[in-house]
Amino acid sequence: MYQDSTQELVIEAGRRERHYWQDLWRYRELFRVLAWRDISVRYKQTVIGAAWAVIRPFLTMMVFTIIFGKIARLPSQGAPYALLVFAGLLPWMLFSTALADASNSLVNNANLISKVYFPRLIVPAATVIVSLVDFLISLAILVILMIWYQYLPGWPILLLPVFVAIAFLTSLGPALWITALNVKYRDFRYVIPFVVQLGLYVSPVGFSSSIIPEQWRLLYSINPMVGVIDGFRWCILGRDNQVYLPGFCIGIGVTGILLWLGLRQFRQLERNFADLI
Amino acid sequence: MSDAVITVENLSKCYLVGHQSAQQERYTSLRDVIAREVHNFGHKLVDLARGRQIIQGDEIEEFWALKDVSFRITRGEVVGIIGRNGAGKSTLLKILSRITEPSEGRVSIKGRLASLLEVGTGFHPELTGRENIYLNGAILGMTRAEIKRKFDEIIAFAEVEKFLDTPVKRYSSGMYVRLAFAVAAHLEPEVLVVDEVLAVGDVEFQKKCLGKMGEVAGRGRTVLMVSHNTHAVRALCKSTITLDSGRLLYFGDTDKAIRLYDGSLSEDSRETRVVLYDKPRALTRDPRIQLLAINLEQKKAATFGAGYSIGIDVEVREAISSVVFGVGFCSKSGIRILSSDSDYSGSPLFDFVPGKHRINCSFQSLPLAPGEYLLDVGCRSSGLTLYDEIKGAFLLEVLPPNDAPPQFLQKFTTCVVKSVWEKVDEDIGC
Numbered sequence: 001m002y003q004d005s006t007q008e009l010v011i012e013a014g015r016r017e018r019h020y021w022q023d024l025w026r027y028r029e030l031f032r033v034l035a036w037r038d039i040s041v042r043y044k045q046t047v048i049g050a051a052w053a054v055i056r057p058f059l060t061m062m063v064f065t066i067i068f069g070k071i072a073r074l075p076s077q078g079a080p081y082a083l084l085v086f087a088g089l090l091p092w093m094l095f096s097t098a099l100a101d102a103s104n105s106l107v108n109n110a111n112l113i114s115k116v117y118f119p120r121l122i123v124p125a126a127t128v129i130v131s132l133v134d135f136l137i138s139l140a141i142l143v144i145l146m147i148w149y150q151y152l153p154g155w156p157i158l159l160l161p162v163f164v165a166i167a168f169l170t171s172l173g174p175a176l177w178i179t180a181l182n183v184k185y186r187d188f189r190y191v192i193p194f195v196v197q198l199g200l201y202v203s204p205v206g207f208s209s210s211i212i213p214e215q216w217r218l219l220y221s222i223n224p225m226v227g228v229i230d231g232f233r234w235c236i237l238g239r240d241n242q243v244y245l246p247g248f249c250i251g252i253g254v255t256g257i258l259l260w261l262g263l264r265q266f267r268q269l270e271r272n273f274a275d276l277i
Numbered sequence: 278m279s280d281a282v283i284t285v286e287n288l289s290k291c292y293l294v295g296h297q298s299a300q301q302e303r304y305t306s307l308r309d310v311i312a313r314e315v316h317n318f319g320h321k322l323v324d325l326a327r328g329r330q331i332i333q334g335d336e337i338e339e340f341w342a343l344k345d346v347s348f349r350i351t352r353g354e355v356v357g358i359i360g361r362n363g364a365g366k367s368t369l370l371k372i373l374s375r376i377t378e379p380s381e382g383r384v385s386i387k388g389r390l391a392s393l394l395e396v397g398t399g400f401h402p403e404l405t406g407r408e409n410i411y412l413n414g415a416i417l418g419m420t421r422a423e424i425k426r427k428f429d430e431i432i433a434f435a436e437v438e439k440f441l442d443t444p445v446k447r448y449s450s451g452m453y454v455r456l457a458f459a460v461a462a463h464l465e466p467e468v469l470v471v472d473e474v475l476a477v478g479d480v481e482f483q484k485k486c487l488g489k490m491g492e493v494a495g496r497g498r499t500v501l502m503v504s505h506n507t508h509a510v511r512a513l514c515k516s517t518i519t520l521d522s523g524r525l526l527y528f529g530d531t532d533k534a535i536r537l538y539d540g541s542l543s544e545d546s547r548e549t550r551v552v553l554y555d556k557p558r559a560l561t562r563d564p565r566i567q568l569l570a571i572n573l574e575q576k577k578a579a580t581f582g583a584g585y586s587i588g589i590d591v592e593v594r595e596a597i598s599s600v601v602f603g604v605g606f607c608s609k610s611g612i613r614i615l616s617s618d619s620d621y622s623g624s625p626l627f628d629f630v631p632g633k634h635r636i637n638c639s640f641q642s643l644p645l646a647p648g649e650y651l652l653d654v655g656c657r658s659s660g661l662t663l664y665d666e667i668k669g670a671f672l673l674e675v676l677p678p679n680d681a682p683p684q685f686l687q688k689f690t691t692c693v694v695k696s697v698w699e700k701v702d703e704d705i706g707c
Contacts, residue, residue, distance in 0.1 A: 011383070011384040012378075012383045013378060037412055040404065112399050113376075117376050272378075275292070275377050
């Protein structure tokens with residue numbers, strides 16, 4: 001059982017959960033099981049199963065390489081253009097699938113929400129884990145690509161997990177907000193595909209952020225994914241892909257603010273989920 | 278008193294329900310509709326920004342699902358909760374299991390509480406029986422070690438050993454339910470809260486479930502169970518709570534609680550009230566008059582050939598005169614079989630001042646053959662302008678009388694009336 005047997009539980013109107021984070025930790029088992037469920041169900045009843053996790057980024061990479069690298073002839077900062085695109089695509093895919101899945105997570109688990117108690121934060125958090133599995137598969141493709149191009153990464157590759165974590169947190173903030181609002185107003189499910197589609201072109205996925213004119217770079221960095229993608233390229237490709245530090249700090253700041261706003265909104269609405277869903 | 282496991286004080290839960298206001302229909306010009314929608318949209322945006330609940334409709338009504346409920350349950354007690362539909366049983370359980378929070382009042386619970394509001398919560402059809410046991414167990418609050426320990430017991434109880442590695446979507450509904458209940462039955466909390474979940478599976482399995490519940494209760498656990506099955510409640514619970522319209526009617530001896538519950542049921546069947554005001558209308562009704570409810574002397578049943586009367590409650594908002602009322606009986610496929618309007622029946626046209634009124638319609642001898650009929654009710658002007666009409670307000674069962682009419686009449690017709698029959702032996706001309 002997740003509850004402590006000696007503790008007295010008090011239920012009152014408008015009572016803020018005092019042991020919220022502690023409670024969340026106690027329910028880690030459920031978090032694990034839900035994440036496992038989502039992962040094992042993900043590719044059931046599909047013909048090629050996990051191959052989807054390979055095909056999607058690979059085809060996107062090919063298209064972007066041809067359009068931005070061959071036709072538009074954008075600079076590739078010394079690395080093969082395919083690698084440049086793929087290094088940008090990795091965090092973007094992680095971000096967008098995490099955002100999309102987590103945004104629908106509460107509504108998809110409506111039967112759980114209305115029948116069982118647990119800290120609701122577990123549901124979107126567990127869903128996000130699924131995108132990590134897809135990310136790991138994509139990472140394997142990257143390794144194969146790098147062997148193909150005989151491209152050796154430098155020491156910054158060791159910092160990659162840090163940027164993965166930042167990409168995660170960046171998706172979690174808006175996802176929490178949207179998923180909470182989605183419980184009340186189903187309009188918000190239409191917002192995410194749109195944001196993801198638009199973001200793919202607004203973020204430096206198909207091109208290097210260094211082609212942005214210097215005077216606009218700071219403004220451009222308000223998009224928190226700019227810093228994350230730059231960081232990925234720096235880790236994987238190294239060389240001329242320097243992280244633009246002031247922009248990176250702004251990105252981190254925006255991520256932090258979004259996360260705080262998302263959590264606040266989520267916790268505010270959380271108590272009424274069962275009544276509204 | 279220190280041994281109270283669950284203490285509930287003045288617990289209330291209020292839901293806000295929105296209605297479309299009746300005023301609206303009077304303004305149907307496009308300009309007004311647009312103005313209203315813009316106005317509503319503005320309100321919604323403001324509510325959204327403030328994080329308040331948005332309610333559709335512009336008349337907001339409070340609905341108290343629970344009102345001032347207080348009780349105290351001591352360790353090891355098995356308490357039943359009974360009450361009619363909508364009495365607040367499920368809401369109470371939802372509050373106790375922290376799914377929804379109360380509007381007022383306070384609950385304190387000592388010890389680990391597990392709730393079982395539905396059998397098989399979170400079962401995933403694509404996963405196998407084995408996987409679903411772990412999943413469902415975790416959702417109900419068991420740790421993996423706990424599930425592992427009881428795994429064999431669970432599959433033996435559910436009798437699904439052979440299909441353990443089959444996705445549950447291939448299970449028969451009986452197997453599915455048995456597996457789901459088996460997981461739940463092996464929960465070992467200190468306080469168990471159970472909604473109407475015993476009514477699953479075949480008779481044999483139900484007996485097994487009841488036995489298991491009794492066993493759980495016997496081990497000194499505190500159990501709170503909702504059930505409509507008074508036999509089960511009588512068998513398992515020493516004391517019982519009777520809820521009625523969100524209020525606590527009685528808490529104490531099970532026999533008395535059940536008598537009260539039965540009493541409130543039979544009282545209900547003497548006069549039945551069918552609420553009409555929130556039923557869907559095919560037409561835009563006149564804002565001046567609205568059908569509120571139908572009152573029946575007996576439960577929704579009548580007897581062929583016997584008298585039958587219907588009370589129609591209306592709410593009049595503006596004085597209105599020369600109103601005609603009518604009722605119609607339709608077959609279940611919607612074909613009108615019998616109609617009776619007040620103006621044709623020689624009754625006066627009705628004039629009303631604002632307020633609530635009741636019109637009574639009675640048949641001296643109901644000519645409908647035994648069977649089931651849908652009742653339509655409506656009101657109109659003495660011309661043919663319809664004010665308000667509800668089609669299929671309720672299903673009326675017409676029973677055969679004690680001196681039943683010839684059998685064939687029941688089988689081959691829907692309407693039987695008496696008429697004058699005589700033999701006329703005069704010149705009939707050949």
